[in-house]
Amino acid sequence: MDDLRTKFEPINAEIRPAIVKNEESSISLQIKELEKATNNSNPPSATFTTPISRQAEIDQLCVTDSIKDADYYLGLVHRNFDNLLKNDGDFILRKSFNDDKVVVVLDVLHMGRPYNFLVNKDNDGYYFGTHHEDTVKALIEWHMKSKAPVSEESGCKLLTPINRPYDMLQHNSFKFIKKLNGGSFGEICLYEFKDNGGIGTVAVKSYYVKNSIKMHTGFMREVKRMKEFNHKNIVEFYGFAVHKDPLYLVMEFCHHGSLLDYLRKKDGHLPQKTYLRFCIEAAEALNYLHQQNLLHGHICAKHFLVNAELKLCDFNLTDTAENIKIEELFEKGAEKWLPCETIKDKIFTKKSEIWSFGVLLFEIYSDGKEPYPGYSGLQFQTNVLKNNCQQLQMPEKAPIAVKLLAEKCWLETSLERPDISTILKILKDIEIHTPRSDTSIKSKESDEEEDESEESVDSYDEGSTDRQRSGSSFTGGHHHGHASATYCNNIFDNVIKDLYSIIREIPHENASDDHGPIRRPTTSDRDQNGEPKRKEKSPRNSFYFININYKSNNKKISKKRDTISHVR
Template identity: 35%
Template sequence: MVYQSATTPTHTSNGAHTPVNGSSRSSQTGSGTGAGTGIGTGSGSALSHGHSKKLIIRRRSSRSSTAPVKSSVSSRSAISEYYPESVPEPMPSQSLSSKKLIQIMPEEAGGTAWQVEDEPFYHGFMSNNECKPLLTNPGDFLVRRAEIDGEMQYVITVLPENSNEITNFIIKKTRPKHLYYVYIYAFKTISDLIAYHSRMKKPLNNENVCIVKGIARSDWQLAHEQIERNKKLGEGAFGEVWEGTLNLGVFRGYIPVAIKTLHSGNISADERIKFLREANLMLKLSHPNIIKFYGVATLKDPIMIVMEFASGGSLLTRVQNTKRPPTDADKIRYCAGAASGLAYLETMQIIHRDIAARNCLLSADDEVKLSDFGLSLLGIKYRERSMKNVPIRWLSPETLKHGRFSSKTDVWSFGITIWEIYSSGQEPYAEIQDNKELRRGVIEQRVKICSPHGMPPMMQQIMFSCLTYDPKNRPTFQELNAKLSAARPSSSYFTLSSKIKGLFHF
């Protein structure tokens, strides 16, 4: 079938003309940007959309069937750091009001999947900056979802020839026939659209931008079908936390996992990106004292982050346990484990920004695992202009006064965490409930933490070194890790003491 404007020349074909009314959702002008997606719309843009002129449908004899040909794909395991999205300059193109829209039948298109979610080059919800490191050669492309003007759209992201900047093309849809198209050719499925443009080297616009090789999802890009949620552990403003299982395949089987989900209703693109920032950072990390990251599921809603399940629960709950309180040796181990993980983050130039006993989890072996990287950032220094919804009781004076974050501000928060461990999980500065008064008191050095009852002198010295007012005089995590590792009880001692405690624990 041929959809064409009444003012354009026709392709040679057989059959009668039949007028129909419809819209191809393409316009000559448009404005606005896709929030947080790096996709913009502009006059004459390949990304503009709206209403088309009245179209004329023509029938033509079908071509001979062509066997499906899969485009070659290669795996990429990189994901970018999170930065605020920039809007790329859109590629100019002619609007379809002056172009033919030719339907390509499935047998000619050569698509291999009915649902685009089944294609290896489909990456689900992904930001513009996450795409950039994946597309390295001219013609490399992927298909993703992005929010544009408040509506979720399918987008082809491609690296054009002779360019270092990626280009985005919205996959539009005709209203009367529900056909997918980008430029000239229309298809019943997105899979057909990609297969035809790739195999036949048909450009996506009038500047000859072509797609050549689809970039496949990585192992950490999970399918929702691999994930099973069993028990809800908690819920917040933007999502839920579940205990569940992850299917790793026939040979590896199922493993227990913790699952963070993002609410699917009324969530902006910026909120989606902020949610996935935690996964972006955790992908870079591998350390025994940091919760292991298994992957993200972004192919459809709800978006999920899947990570190691810490069966021992939170460190805060553990130190608050009055029936079976942790021993002095346990407390030193907890501090040493946290310091080891934080020293690793320091070498990776990652600022955690939310160190507290509540964000330390315990494995089945009672080992500390750092978690909750939702506020974490890659870098040496950072200044936060808005100090809303921050954990004020764990923040350093320079953070409270100037919004500054660094590895040394994490050291201060670690000092408060040591205090939590030795105070049986009490709230820091509990005697001051007014946060404004507390903030002024910490900044002016009128309010200070006192050592808890029974805290060993060595741990007092370490804690107060972390709580030094001048950040330059605070120790590094490398120094803290060295001291605490030397003071940590041997593994044989811990194994024996655990067995003894187990004998008398009912």
């Protein structure tokens, strides 16, 4: 697997105490939830069992020791893998949940229908019906050789073992290097991966499932989603390992860690262009999910990774709006990123996630500061329920246009918030107007820090030829020319002026008639230096900065992005 030679990095998420309300205590309900999550399109399968003896219960986790290296053994997966069976006599062996126990299941296709058989054990050995063998492997080989049906009632015969999928990996293919971070459901570690002579460095997210159906459901849901994704701003999925606990989710290793850690490490020593690129690439990732009618569930800085491009990760909660579980959002500590309608009414839609994106903008321009510091998630919920929560204020260094964009993300009425495709267009238009000579906001680094920054930039830009061609770079290095933050804000004011020409005839739905129609600024709106006059306080909805049906047909806004040469 040559792709695994590419280097990657882990998910940065922190373990939070559960704040679950009305948690389902019934194992049977959890099993129904698990089966629903599999979204199995196969015809119903038939299950044949004999009573599992006490000895089988004791040995349930080690029963597969003799066949763990067999290609037809899949490990702990759900019954959705029945779809690997195409012809009568095809079979696989896997672990599954039976009530609160982990058992071994044989899946066989017979007359176009999948059948499931529990592997049982007593003092005479392992068996399906009446024939016993000392090991599970010997039992399967006997049925294959003798052509004897697994059970007389079903008539199922074992003809063709089906090999596990290419992305189902073995635990013994990984060599631990170091721990990277703690995840929401397990730790993230750096591993060396060896497969078919190839060696690569990968990030591995470990799930400690034990006997938890809920944990296993979350793992399989994340695997299923990541296998479907294909986008440059989504962390790449390599495979998964389910032969033993902990289960492994294998993905690309991003050298600079999470966006949250990266912002805090740089502590403001980043150019405006970099902040804006973070915003754009985060919007690209979210737009990709929303186009597939999926919600991420917890858009925040710690769930983006920094590599040649920004990468969205942690898809344990990702689902459609109808299937998102609000209680799980609270479990994961997402309260401060959630809008009022989610906390009060348990509603979470695409427009709810736009609110979360606005909080992400705050995190980016505040260099990783926590929103609403001093409040726990539960305290924040209480304040929202009491209508005692103030809106976030964007940091002073954020450009005017980005501040206005964040305000639109935080509109109380969800339908008035822009969709992510509109936000992405606006951010790209803002980027076009950003000066090429933009520099970092802070420049207090010592010579040693500058050397370290240059070294970091070199490794950061390695392999990002396409990015440099397109004029976008995450470099934190120094550029020729020193544009002040004030100058940058004035440049962004020009974006607003150009957008006026496009949307001046479109009033905001809630704008008061007293504010009048949207108009293009005139000479009376400028000071003696030709710059736009800054009003001390503008009515919040006096103009509609973001239009949901926004379409850029202004030549200046639509022009191709200039190439920015990186100066080392």
